[in-house]
Amino acid sequence: MAPSETAADALVVRPYMDSDAAAVAELYNKHRDAPNFVDRPLDAAMVRAELAERGTVVFLVAELAGEILGTVGMFRGSGRRVVRADEVFGDMFFLSPWIRGGAVAGRMFSQAFLALMPLEIGTIRLTVSPANDRALPLYRQLGCTLVGPAGAGEDGNIELVSHLPRLVARMQRDHADLIPASRRMTAGWRYQADAGTDRPLGEHTETVSGRRVLRTALTLDGLVFRALLEPETGEILHTEADTGAGPGPDPVLPPARAEQPAAISLFREGPLAVVLDHGDGSVAVHHDRHVGPVLTQSWPVPGPPYLTGWRRALRRELEVEPLQGASGGGWRVAERYGAATLYRETELAGGVLRQRVWWQGPAPAVVAEARLRTMVVGGLRSGLLFTGDRYVPAGRGLYPIDATEFGAAGLVLGADDGPAWWDALTGLAVRILSPGGDSSARLIAENVLALDLDAGAEYRIAFTDADCPGDVVPDAQPRIAEGCRTRTLATSQATNKSADPEPVQWSPAEVARRQVYRLTHRDDVLLLDPAGGGLVSWRAAGVPVLATPFPRSRVFARNTAWRAGLWAGRHGPREEPRRGMGWGGPEPERDWSFDAAAGQFAAPDLAWSIQPDALGIRLAAQAPAADSDGELILWITPAAKSAVALVPGAPGEAWLLEKSGPWQRWCDRLAIRLDDGRWLHAAALDSSAPESTAASDSLATKPSAAEILLRATPSGLLLALVTRHPAGHSGAAAWRLTVLDDADAAHRLLIPASASASHTELVLTGAAEQ
Numbered sequence: 192m193a194p195s196e197t198a199a200d201a202l203v204v205r206p207y208m209d210s211d212a213a214a215v216a217e218l219y220n221k222h223r224d225a226p227n228f229v230d231r232p233l234d235a236a237m238v239r240a241e242l243a244e245r246g247t248v249v250f251l252v253a254e255l256a257g258e259i260l261g262t263v264g265m266f267r268g269s270g271r272r273v274v275r276a277d278e279v280f281g282d283m284f285f286l287s288p289w290i291r292g293g294a295v296a297g298r299m300f301s302q303a304f305l306a307l308m309p310l311e312i313g314t315i316r317l318t319v320s321p322a323n324d325r326a327l328p329l330y331r332q333l334g335c336t337l338v339g340p341a342g343a344g345e346d347g348n349i350e351l352v353s354h355l356p357r358l359v360a361r362m363q364r365d366h367a368d369l370i371p372a373s374r375r376m377t378a379g380w381r382y383q384a385d386a387g388t389d390r391p392l393g394e395h396t397e398t399v400s401g402r403r404v405l406r407t408a409l410t411l412d413g414l415v416f417r418a419l420l421e422p423e424t425g426e427i428l429h430t431e432a433d434t435g436a437g438p439g440p441d442p443v444l445p446p447a448r449a450e451q452p453a454a455i456s457l458f459r460e461g462p463l464a465v466v467l468d469h470g471d472g473s474v475a476v477h478h479d480r481h482v483g484p485v486l487t488q489s490w491p492v493p494g495p496p497y498l499t500g501w502r503r504a505l506r507r508e509l510e511v512e513p514l515q516g517a518s519g520g521g522w523r524v525a526e527r528y529g530a531a532t533l534y535r536e537t538e539l540a541g542g543v544l545r546q547r548v549w550w551q552g553p554a555p556a557v558v559a560e561a562r563l564r565t566m567v568v569g570g571l572r573s574g575l576l577f578t579g580d581r582y583v584p585a586g587r588g589l590y591p592i593d594a595t596e597f598g599a600a601g602l603v604l605g606a607d608d609g610p611a612w613w614d615a616l617t618g619l620a621v622r623i624l625s626p627g628g629d630s631s632a633r634l635i636a637e638n639v640l641a642l643d644l645d646a647g648a649e650y651r652i653a654f655t656d657a658d659c660p661g662d663v664v665p666d667a668q669p670r671i672a673e674g675c676r677t678r679t680l681a682t683s684q685a686t687n688k689s690a691d692p693e694p695v696q697w698s699p700a701e702v703a704r705r706q707v708y709r710l711t712h713r714d715d716v717l718l719l720d721p722a723g724g725g726l727v728s729w730r731a732a733g734v735p736v737l738a739t740p741f742p743r744s745r746v747f748a749r750n751t752a753w754r755a756g757l758w759a760g761r762h763g764p765r766e767e768p769r770r771g772m773g774w775g776g777p778e779p780e781r782d783w784s785f786d787a788a789a790g791q792f793a794a795p796d797l798a799w800s801i802q803p804d805a806l807g808i809r810l811a812a813q814a815p816a817a818d819s820d821g822e823l824i825l826w827i828t829p830a831a832k833s834a835v836a837l838v839p840g841a842p843g844e845a846w847l848l849e850k851s852g853p854w855q856r857w858c859d860r861l862a863i864r865l866d867d868g869r870w871l872h873a874a875a876l877d878s879s880a881p882e883s884t885a886a887s888d889s890l891a892t893k894p895s896a897a898e899i900l901l902r903a904t905p906s907g908l909l910l911a912l913v914t915r916h917p918a919g920h921s922g923a924a925a926w927r928l929t930v931l932d933d934a935d936a937a938h939r940l941l942i943p944a945s946a947s948a949s950h951t952e953l954v955l956t957g958a959a960e961q
Contacts, residue, residue, distance in 0.1 A: 202260070202290065204298050206306075207250040212238040214259035215252065218287065219597075225285050227596040230588075230852055240599035245269065246496030248279050249306045251299055253290065260287040263299045265307060265315065270598040270635065271346065272500035274316055279307065281317035284326070291325075300333055304356065313357035314425045318348035321392060322746045336405060338422035341393030343749035345771025346502075346595065349392070354425035358409055362416045366432050369414050396422050400444035404428060419444070456511065458520040458539055463654055465539045467522050469511055471504040474537055476544060476654065480617040482915050483766030486652065487568045490526070491535055491548050491644065493561035501566040501639055502768050514538055528554065533563075547649040554646075562643045567652075569621060569638035570766060572857035573898065574614035575660065575840060576637050577622075578604060581670035582660055584838055584846050585612060585637045588854030588903075590672040594635050601641065602634040610634060613663045615841055616859060620657040622664075626650035660841050669840070674850025678837065680938045695803055697787040702728075703742040708787060712803040719801070724783035724792045725755025726801060729808075731930045734867050735830040738907055747828060748904035752777035756829075759792070759799040759812055762822045765898075765913060772900060772911065775826035799825060807872075807929035810912065814922045820915075823922050827910040829871055834903035835864040837934065837941055845938050855902040862937035863901070863908055869930055870937035873899055873910060876925040897924040 207215070212235035219225040220232050242250060246267030253261030265279035274280050281303075286295060307315075317335065319326050321343050334355035343349055363370065396403050405422040408415055415433040419441075420426060429442045453470025462479040472490025477483075490507060492499045510525040519540025526533045531552040538545045548563050569576075569585070576585040583590045591602035604610065610632075611622035623632070623640065626648045633641045644650065660667040669677050697708040697719065707727065708719040718728035720741065727741035737756025740747075747753035753776065760778045763770060781794035791800035799812045812823040836848045838861045848856065860874035875897035900911040914924030931937045 202253055202255045202295060204251055204253050204295075204302050207242075207252050207262075209239065211252055211259060212236075215262060218259050218262070218285070222285070222287070227283055227285075229594050229597045229600045230592045231600055233597065233600060237597070237599040240495075241597055243495040244497050244599060245280075245282075246273075246498055248310065248312070249303050250283070251303055251306075253286065253295055253299060255290070260290050261285060261295060261299060263303055265303055265312075267496060268498055268500055269318075270500065271595065272503035273498045273505055274314075275505065277312060278314040278316060279312050281315050284317075296329055307356055308360065311360075313354065313360070315353045315356065316350060317353075318346070318350050320347055320749055321349050321751050322749055334407070336395040336407075336422075337392050338396060338405065340770070340773075341391075342777055343774045344769070345773065347749045347774065352422075352425070354405070354407075354420055355409075357425050357427065358407065358416070358418055358420075361418070361427055361430060362409060362411075362432075365430065366414065366416065369432060369434065370411060399441050400446075402444055402447040404444070421447070453506065456513070456522060460519065460539050460542070463539065463542065465521065465537070465544065467511065467524070467537065469509060470506045472507055472509050472524060472526070472535070473504065474544075474546075476539075476652075478617075478619055478654070481570070481614070481619060483572075483764065484570045485619060485654065486544075486570055486621050487768070488546075489566040490524075491533070491563040491565045493528075493533070493563055495561075497564040497641075499564060499566055501568050501635075502771075516540070542654045544652040544654070545649065546651070547647075548644055549647045563646060563648075564641060564643050567623065567640040567642055568768075569610075569612045569640075571612040571614040571617075571619060571621060571638075572765070573616055573859065574612045574619075577611035577613065577660070577664050577667060578602075578608045578634070578670075580664050580667050582613075582664075582667055582840075583670045583672055583675050584840055584848070584856055584858075586848075586854055586856035587636055587638075588852060589637065589675055589848065589850060589856065590670065591634050591637070593854070595639065598633070598635045598641065601636075604632040604634060608632070609664070610640065611663050612638070613657050613660065615839070618656045618658065620653075620655045620663045622653045622655070624651040624653060658842075669844075669846075674848060674854075676847055677840065678845045678847040678934075678938060680845075680942070681935050695790065697785075697790055699787075705742050708785065710790070710803065715803055715808070717801070717803070717808075719785065719792075720755060721783065721785040721792075723754050723758070724781060724794070725758035727755045729756060731869075734865075734869070736865065736871060736930060738828045738830045746906075747775075748902070748906045748909055749774040750776040753828070757801075757810075757825060757827045759797055760824050760826065761797055761814065761817075761916065762824055764820050764915075765822055765900075772822075772913070774902075775824075775909065775911070797823070807927055809876075809925065809927050811925040812912075812914065812923065814916055816919050816921050817916060818918060820918050822913050823916045823924060824914075825912040825926070827873075827912070827928075828906075829863055829908050829910065830866050831863050831871075831908040832866060833864070834908055836901060836908075837862040837870075837937055838901075839941060843942060845941055850903070853903055853905070855900060857898055857900050859898055860941060861899055861901055862931070862934075862941055863910075864934070865930075869932055870934060872929040872931055872937055872940050873912070874927055874929075874940075875899060875912070875914075876927055897926060899926070 216233040216238050249265040251263050252259050262283050262285050264283040269280050334353040335351035339350050396405055405420045408417045417431050419429040428444050453468055456467045458465050464477045466475045475484040475487045478485050489499045512523045514521045519538050521538035523536045531554040534549050536547045574585050575582045587593050594601040606625050609623055613620040629645050631643045657663045695712055697710045700707050700709040710717045714732045716730045720727045727739050729736040739756035744754045762773055765772045783792045783794050790802050797814050802809050814823055838846050838858050840846045862870045862872040864870055897914040902909040912926045916922030
């Protein structure tokens with residue numbers, strides 16, 4: 192409900208003061224829909240630390256009768272990423288429900304915009320959920336456009352960009368004589384004439400002179416200021432002022448400048464390979480048994496503010512000198528700060544990555560006593576997380592809390608707490624060895640560590656093989672955390688089931704005036720949508736196994752185009768730092784054909800099949816060779832509103848996850864509880880893998896055994912059955928879904944498979960109990 196006119200007039204929008212910190216914390220604590228919500232109470236010290244670490248440019252509060260009711264901020268970074276010097280990252284926009292729906296949001300953005308103008312800021316970047324139907328229209332009215340993918344990335348958001356400050360500055364510079372003096376420094380966003388609000392997300396750009404451009408226009412009284420821009424950087428390519436004659440023809444634009452990829456250096460020691468990116472200074476460690484890096488680390492930066500990002504960092508001017516000793520190899524990398532130089536020495540020897548950071552020369556006063564922060568990101572997705580001598584399944588939002596939206600609220604670790612990660616499937620272990628001194632470490636999420644170091648500090652990261660938790664950390668034991676505990680099997684009785692295949696045939700039918708294919712097999716009834724390429728219904732013993740919106744399209748979590756209970760797609764690499772794993776849509780439209788005899792959908796770039804057998808439902812995905820690395824994915828929305836799951840841990844160990852709020856977990860098999868009390872077991876099966884042709888001294892882009900990603904969302908559970916589809920190779924993977932009557936049956940099916948990392952054939956050894 193909007194505030195009364197009198198209250199709205201009394202509301203004050205003003206710059207934040209240090210004394211506001213406790214009130215801002217209280218505002219965010221009150222509302223779970225705050226954009227930077229974390230599952231723990233914030234306090235004034237956390238707010239002060241967050242604003243300092245982000246590099247605050249503008250931070251405004253909305254105050255009424257002494258109470259803080261809203262905030263909006265413009266920063267140099269968000270923790271996940273850092274922006275260029277002429278850009279800001281918009282975040283922490285929040286209004287108490289009592290002041291929503293009126294003019295307060297416009298007032299706050301107007302004042303923030305005016306505060307940016309004298310600072311020569313040209314671009315505002317921000318992220319928002321594509322399903323946020325309250326904030327998204329407002330941002331688009333403020334000139335924000337989408338220049339990247341229309342589907343949400345792993346963090347659940349899309350990135351919007353506004354080059355409006357740059358355009359307003361150009362208009363005021365070039366056409367000041369046409370602008371009334373009283374309007375030259377008013378709220379720039381109010382000039383917006385064409386923000387593309389009538390265009391679907393993902394369709395804001397077009398092609399002019401063979402290059403991708405963003406077309407926009409600003410209007411003020413009788414003046415229309417039209418412009419063509421480079422979408423990502425905001426470079427203004429062409430402008431024209433129209434006082435009534437209408438737009439002129441498009442100009443001939445120069446070719447787009449191709450940004451050269453940064454050089455990389457690689458040093459290999461047995462199955463380990465460490466890679467240095469000369470552009471941003473990041474270091475990644477790879478292992479032959481793992482897809483994607485097992486660990487990534489950013490270039491150290493002095494602060495606060497800590498202008499670095501664990502998803503996206505800035506390119507830097509770095510000098511690289513190779514190191515080659517008798518026992519290992521690496522690099523000495525330097526970055527100049529005026530008369531001073533910051534050095535980092537990186538050496539891999541004996542499975543240990545040793546790094547040392549120091550200053551040489553008279554460091555500038557602003558950084559002379561500053562700490563150096565490096566962000567460490569663990570890559571063992573399916574592993575266990577160790578802090579101290581306790582471990583839990585690693586998963587965003589499980590343990591510790593997910594503080595990626597408010598890094599200052601992360602878990603501060605003690606000197607002996609590590610952390611460490613271990614993957615039982617591959618046997619790989621990674622352990623951070625304490626650098627000692629006054630260094631400190633904070634877990635922002637289960638695999639994101641902010642490591643703050645004093646100049647001169649040396650720290651080490653050990654990469655080892657391990658067969659059990661005690662090999663990683665002596666005497667390690669399970670940590671019983673909120674919503675996470677090990678589970679004991681109540682009974683060990685088991686009854687084998689035959690896995691002999693049975694012939695099946697899909698037959699055409701009509702449901703809700705839509706052409707479908709139906710299959711009845713024992714107690715299962717399945718419906719396929721041949722036009723949409725998805726499984727739109729699965730009932731086992733008359734009860735739904737899948738949640739589905741068919742025949743309509745709805746929003747599910749961060750997917751704005753949910754149409755089926757099971758569908759296929761192709762995505763970028765799961766470990767890609769900028770986006771990570773998405774949310775299943777919107778997928779590009781595909782021209783599907785359906786083979787009823789094989790139960791297979793096929794499109795030019797992707798095919799998938801579904802076949803019932805005595806163990807359940809067998810799924811397979813295939814794709815021809817592609818030009819770039821990616822993932823083949825089968826997305827599933829089970830009929831499970833509550834998040835209750837069984838996942839494997841150490842060998843012979845099952846964990847029961849029953850946690851409220853959003854979280855996720857990677858694994859190769861799992862079981863989830865359906866709404867009717869039954870359990871759905873999902874397991875990756877072995878599939879043929881293309882051989883790598885990479886040379887021994889380079890990084891092989893190799894296929895992976897199939898994996899499963901489980902996400903708990905407000906809409907219900909979301910499963911992604913994922914397998915690597917490397918560039919230049921065909922891809923294939925298979926999974927099996929089995930419906931079981933109770934948790935013990937699911938537990939017995941989950942645990943026997945843990946004895947082998949290769950599931951050539953998954954046999955049901957625990958029958959459903961009656």
